[in-house]
Amino acid sequence: MLRYLYFFLTTFLPLLLSAQAAHDAQWVLGSPRLLPTDIYHGGTLIDFRSGTPEVSYFDLPIHLDPIGMICDNEGNLVFYTNGCSIINAAHQTMENGDSLNIGGVHDSFCSHSYPSWQGFLALPKPGTEDRYGLFHVYIDRESLRNTEFRYTEIDASANDGLGRVDVLNSLVYQDTVYSQISAVRHANGRDWWIVAAKQNSSQYYITYYGPEGPGATLTQAIGPVWEDMHAASQVIFSPDGSLNVRFDPVSATHLFDFDRCAGTFSNYRMLDFMGDTVSYGGAAISPNNQYLYTSAGRYMYQYDLAAEDVAASRIRIAEYDGYLVLGYPSLPAAFHNMRLAADGKIYGTARGSSNVLHVIHNPNQPGLACNAEQHGLDLATLHAFAPPNYPYFQTWDVEGSPCDTLGVNGPPPVSVNDATEEDTTVRVYPNPARDYIYITSSDQPIKQVQLWDSRGRLLKSFSGPTERIDVRGLPPGFYYLRVFLPDGYTSQKVVVQ
Template identity: 30%
Template sequence: MKRLLFLLLACLPSLTALAQAEQSIWYFGNQAGLSFSTGQPVPLLDGKMNTYEGSAVATNAQGQLLFYTNGVSVWNRQHKLMPNGRHLMGDASSTQSAVIVPDPGSGNVFYIFTTDLQGRSNGLRYSVVDMTRDNGFGDVPRANMLLITPVAEKLAAVRHANGRDVWVVAHRWNSNAFVSYLVTAEGVAGMPVMSNVGSMHAGPGRNAIGCIKFSPDGSKLAAALWRESNKFELFDFDRTTGVISNPQQFGPYEEAYGVEFSPDGSKLYGTSNGAGGGDATITQFDLRTGKAERVGKSANRKVGTLQLGPDGKIYVAREDNPYLGVIQNPNAPGAACNYVDDGFNLGAKRSKLGLPNFIR
């Protein structure tokens, strides 16, 4: 029995690595990229995408690249545009311009969900990628199917409680309503679950800027509200029903932009830049004690998206910079989380404000 227990424990790291393989390749910014295939990140220099903010990447279960997008164009694993992979109706300057969801009923079909810039009329749409087309390099047989308009630049996805289906969540513009669309083997639900909760997302179009992000266990949803709203919000999420509830607010934080949770879900991190930039700050919110503390100050004028990596560290986009910031120990309280501004060298490529958007 002891030998069996030892073998099971020895297998845990490899099982964890396998579960994280689908998020092991990142493309973002000015042709920048990362690979976590060996456990530690290494820069990728072969990306062809330029995007100021949002991007998304699809891999197979083994972590091999399939395609990537900025919400407008779709590149295959040869870094070539798919034959019909142009003119998606997201925007490369939408905070979360895209997220990719595999069809729960097929290993070859994927949905690309997109959001438009600053609450404009293209709204929330989805396109279909079929990997059996173009000799296995993929194509887009259906594009830009409208779900709802207008929406903010916020987009996130999380597994349903059944472990198979996926919720895709966005936020209506000029409204306080989150919309949760369920993706099943039958396709994308035509009608969302709507949750009228939290702040209005309204006003000048720039107020649509800012991320939403699920906690690692999917039970919480955080949002950054930019400019006039200047705050972060936290909600409960029901992975069975898609309902969002129990709002909490943290603020003011001028030009709040990115949000991310620690791997254990005990800490929430947010980026903010001050009015017009120049005060690029990372704040930690301890969800157990209620304490808020500034844990990082970037030399950059602006910082953007926060993204938890397969290595358990949180990476921070720095506008037009060859380095990402890195929160080395995100489960640790306060300064012990160890934010390093020049944390990871992108190998002569540059980040902008975005990092890839993945399913939780």
Template identity: 25%
Template sequence: MKKTVSVIFFLTSIIAFSQGEANIWYFGQNAGIDFKSGNPIAISDGQLNTLEGCSSFSDANGNLLFYSDGTTVWNANHVSMPNGVFLRGDSSSTQSAMIIPKPNSTTEYYIFTVGSLPGRNPGFNYYTIDMSKDSGLGDVVAGPIDLNEGRADEWSEKVAAINGEECETFWVISYVSNEFKSYKITKNGVATNPVSSIVNYTAQDRRGYLKISPDGKKIAIAHMADQQMILYDFDNSTGIVSNQQFLNLQAPSNKPYGVEFSGNGEKLYVHATNDFYSDDFIEWNNPSNHFSTLYQFDVSLPTIQEINNSRFEIDSQNLYRGALQLGPDQKIYRALSASYNNGGSYLGVIENPENDGLSCNYKHNAVNLGTKKSTQGLPPFIASIFYLIEITNEASNEIITNQSIKLCTGSDYTFNAQSLSGDPVFNWKYKDSIISNQPSITFSNIQKSEAGLYKLEVDLVDDCDKIILYKGEFEVEVFDPPVAPTTIIYDQCDIDENSLDGVTVFNLNSKIPEITNNDSNLEVTFFESEEAIENNKPIENPTEYITASNPQLFFKMIDTRSDCFAIESMELNAYPTSLDIYNNIYVCENDLGFDTETSSGSGNGTFDFEAKRASIDDIFFNYDIIVEFYENSQDAQLQTNKIVGIQDYSDMEIYVRISNKDNNNCISAGKFNLVVNEIPLPNSVNENVILCIGNKEDAPQEYTVELDGNTYVQGDQFQWYFNNTPIANATNPIHFANKEGQYQVIVTRNFENDLNTFIDNSSCNGFSKFKVVASNIPVIYSENVLIKDDSDNNTILINPYELGIGNYEYSLDDYYGTYQDEPYFENVSAGFHTVFVFDKNGCGFDQLEVSILGFPKFFTPNNDGTNDTWRIPGANTDFYPTSNIYIFDRFGKLITIINPNSEGWDGTFNGKLLPSSDYWFSVELIDKQGNTRLKKGHFSLIRR
């Protein structure tokens, strides 16, 4: 299919140069380049040696006139001009000088100088140079003219220039604090009253470039240490700057310095750095302390948000700050310096500045400067010098100047130049030969042999009576359009809710691999008619296109490498379908209790769809088919969300799509069920099962405990295991365990899965585990109890290892009281106590009465019910069958003998009250085991 493209060339009256004026550059440490041959050639005859500011200017034929660093003006013989020294610029200023030809003069030029820091020639001044003087080598005949308005110490290091809209006018723009100053230059000279544009930003740093786009519409300013890069609109009819827009830079390279527009003004490039600043020049000159990034912004976009979103990092590496400058060859050159005064031997170059992102083709060490060095600066020029003819697509309004356009073999193309006032002469060139002098050229049935570079040169006398040479060029690449297959048939099985009406859904995108032969460079779009193709109205949702049989649907195949395309038709056929029924798949429910004590059904089963695929494939053994599974009929028709491999599902219906392997057309469709058989869930317990086995003194006998693994489902089969070994004849739901260990019941449930004559006899298992722990009643004996009495801290200690095999707890004197795990009691009072020992597992308890002896220090026989007698707590004939307890007065006279079972001595002798005094005792106690306890001491009788 052929297509026709119309292109318009927009020419404006703002250009008054042939670009030869920018042919020779001097910069850096005696470096230079010459563009006369079309490519930059290194030259080394310059006297200029500067770290930053520089400027140069040639005649229309590219012959050098003079150059400057802002303090000295050198002529074409590289000798300083008369009066051309000690100008008020500064070589350390970012843009130390700008050269402007005086309108309507063939010999006079202005050089505007920009100073640096206070104390180093700050401010803005200009001088007049007359090239008719000094035998045509020039003389600085006037100046300096002060333009500072008394604000020299505030002035920035920036200057830029552009042609004015009026004939024979220029604008020179500089910047101070928060104002742009636009000075108009006419045949009458420099207007000393500038147009002031106050902006909503006050700069703190003087450094960084100021540039105007070649079409005079935009202005960009870099405030380096402020970390601000700002874009404005410029009106070359009034000199007004407006519409402030901040550009976002990415840390650490967020200190902008070099700035430049592409020739068509659509792209802005920024060289930003993170320069290390200190007073230590050793640090300044260490390349590792500097890192720079080259950014691209698309400033043709309508909003600042879109412009910022277009930011692209072209290059990042260890570099010092550097200038960017558009050349007469429409390439942008980049100053490369490793550190403050460590220059580079090369210039970088952006080969195609109008292209997006990396396609701008940046080359780092592109221009060899020989023995000379590039530092931070490059010479600025009047931006209009580099203005390009805008070549635009008439249909899309896309500018293609300096672009590479892709055309398709066999198609027709027409390129037109806009009518111009006056008598323009058009010269279209191909391979350096003029091919047409008409405003248009036409390619008919273009072939690959016609690829290459096309140039247009237009000679015109403009309204200002200036002879202007306009230039534009574009590169043509010619590609073959893709070859589309002429026979595409899409057979679809109707398997929706009404599978017999012949109307179904087609996933047109599923045919793309067949259409493109799996070529990823080809894109396919579908259309319902030729009219839809003409109006570019593709089918909106090709993945869900609903129709009956359609004998002619169209597709457009585009090669993304060239945008060449081919259009063909395809046939859709919708076949009513009676869904085939395939054997169901039965599986057991997945058991979530694998690592637990009992089975737990998940509700899902694991299905092997690959095995099912193989079984269906066997049915169609005579065909080369593809078998696919889907969860619903729509997915099956659209061939989306295929089920593959081994997957978990609950009970559900599955759809089968059977397609021809060659063209993916549907041959048959069917369905089957996924059936999940529930696993049996026997009873379980969440804790140990206790087997009580009596006490250690009982005669040997068998004890059992009930384990209940019932499922309450008739037909379930049971098998019990002990420590993973089957228990013979243990096949009942309930098992009586007779020893400690791990028990498990495995329950088998059989299923008869009968559907459509397909029977799969299967069984599913579930389990429960029971941990049986043996325990017994404790047995406590007096010999297993250690008593410490007659002390400040009476204690009872029970030997737990002699009690039995249970897990025991202990209490003193209180059957219903608080029990403790430790068999030890402290601070026990003298007297008789009962120790209780309980089995925590619930198998029973035992108790023992113990005696704690005490020998009171006094008694008070006053019948108040407290300490009325003296006796020995913890002593009686049960614990001590033999006892001798004697009481004496202080003279050794025997007063009485006490029976341990009695109430004790009441303080009398022969019926008479004895006086308060100290009395002595002698005690001998013999327990049942024959152990003798002797004790002697004294106590007090106190009468109150």
């Protein structure tokens, strides 16, 4: 089953026509400094491009709670938003970007941020190089409900690369929806499906996003009726896009299969909390699609999605250790939202202001081998609640599906004989590298080695045993090394400094 072997699809860069995998290479977190002497607030930037998260401080002009943002094909910051304004890479308000969601709620709340949860999601516009779409919910001032689903489009090439908003607050559809927006790439490898749930209903809105902008919106009723108290604290798709997870902190974790060709849900089921009911939490799925992680306040769990009985596979991988942010009893760093990051690790936020993130270092591994580390990453400033709302950008076409008609080719299909990260004996070092990359295999001969750049171009290919690759002339950045063995192949991301 491809779910078990999807490691390759998430580590070997596909040969694409447009979007690359670096759109989530940076995160911005935090809130503005209160005073010039304030050492706790400001912006935290996390840069994953080196393969290790690099944390730095910057002067943040807006409160980021929640966060919509995106980087370009090379991982450079394009913009971020809190639902009130759009801020460019120079940390200034983008041209025409000061009136996002303009209206009564904007006027009342935007001295802080737009009241939402997971209500902003940025995507590269299909078929373009420098244009991006931002999907966002709009709140009616009288009912205080999300009554409109909107679209804003940005030209990132304008103003010498600082960007310009060309389409602002365009209506996609009008209805009451919850503010948990999730998205997954279409089976054609280029376009997107954007999903939101109708309030007090079992209905979902599923919007197609292609080169012409937002297209048809499908509707589907499936699963339980969502009431306000059960509005999810986080909604995610699995890396391969086949599973949608809705974390309801009151009752259960809800699972839906998803057809990326048709844009439809099926096979609803749920995982009970079994007595661990909490009022907050989140979910994430491992890069190989096998393990579901949920954070439920004091506890963090792992489920094996390949198990015959997924609910019975639940393992507690962490219990909150009592860490207090800055030593304040009112700021416990218990477990909240989670997000799979560009480095293949899962990072988790706390429920309130916190200067740390929790880290699952090896999410592809079962049980305690996943190495969940509490407060494992120090931030430069305090941040509250949510990580950036990103889709999984390394999901590509579904090869052989009725929708795979564009010639946007992802990685070659893998077979059950292909090597995996866990069972391969190949060692690649050093990583990062400056001069040479060395390759060894302890028990199988190396048949071929290929080196690809971040645009999906084959740079070097060697047949037969290869123990060293010269990288001295390569620009710094991400590269992808593929090593072929008699029983299959393995792919690894390498960094050249």
